[in-house]
Amino acid sequence: MAGRKQDDIWVHFERYTTEGVAGWNARCKLCKKEMQGVVNRLKQHYSSCSMQDHPIIAENESIDLVARSTALCGEVPDTSLFAKEKRPRITHIGEYVMKTSKSEAELLDLQIARYIYATNTPFIAVEHPEFMKLIKMLRPGSLLDTCRKTLEDKTVSLSLDGWSNVHNEPVVCVSATTDKGETFLTETIDTSGHSHTSEYLAELAADAITSCEINFRCHVRNVVTDNAANMAKMRRDLQKKIPNEILT
Structure with a gap:
């Protein structure tokens, strides 16, 4: 009765026995490494042997060798000797998004x-x-998101506050606050050379209202300031200047 056919992988190994040890041992013909003569072990070693430069693999070699070679060495070389067609790499949408x-x-x-x-x-x-x-x-x-996108078509409260910057220059900051409590700095005005009289501040506030409504496409309904005497008079002057439109 004929024995089982020897696997083709043995062509790359020397076969020998060791006294007192059952079974075959194998020695790689390329790197001379010795190992047990287990077919799967031989195929795994051959596919990753450092001494070979991907020689031609027999057509009838098990497809299992191809799978192991792919796992250990990366992509399978593009050759007609392989029965399987190389599949394109499947990408994931996460590769195009930086979280x-x-x-x-x-x-x-x-x-x-x-x-x-x-x-x-x-x-x-x-x-x-x-x-x-x-x-x-x-x-x-x-x-x-831009300020304009957030403030567009919103009804806002405009606040004005005077202060000095790091260069000790007098500026007035104008900020808009939405009904949700979101606050955005809309303008800083250099007031150098001007006394902060109620008349000047009323003119400045009126211009700030117009600028805010044009640039950010929002609706200003009230103006908030501190309780300094010039600011208090400015609010009264502003209500006369823009009656029935602005609450101060």
Whole structure:
């Protein structure tokens, strides 16, 4: 009775026995490494042997060798000797999206804020096209909401506050607050050379209202200031200037 046919992988190994040990041992003809003569073990070693440069594999060699070679060496060489057609790599949508966790977003926002505060950079700088390009390079696909998009068609409260910047220049900051409590700096006005009289401040407030409604397409319904005497008189003058429209 004929014995079982010897696997073709043995052509790459020397077959020998060891006294006192049952079964066959094998020695790789390329790297001379010795191992047990188990067919799967021989195929695994042959597919990853460091001494060979992917020689031609026999057509009748088990497809299992191809699978093991793929797992150990990467893609299977494109050759007609393989029965299986190489499948295209399946991609995942996650490969095209850079995810930002909540904690990462908070850190990024904090660092941008630190830069703006430390350099006395106007807040509107974040809407500069070059700054937007920077953010898109850091997080491709991310779009920043603009003040205009958020304030558009909203009814807002305008607040004016005078202060001095790091250069001791007198400025008046104008900010708009929505009914949801969102606040945006809409304008900073350099008031150098002007006394903060109620008349000047009323004119400045009227211009700020017009500017806010035109630039951000929102509706200003009231103006808020501190209780300084010139501000209090400014509010009264403003109500006379724009009656039945602005609450102060």
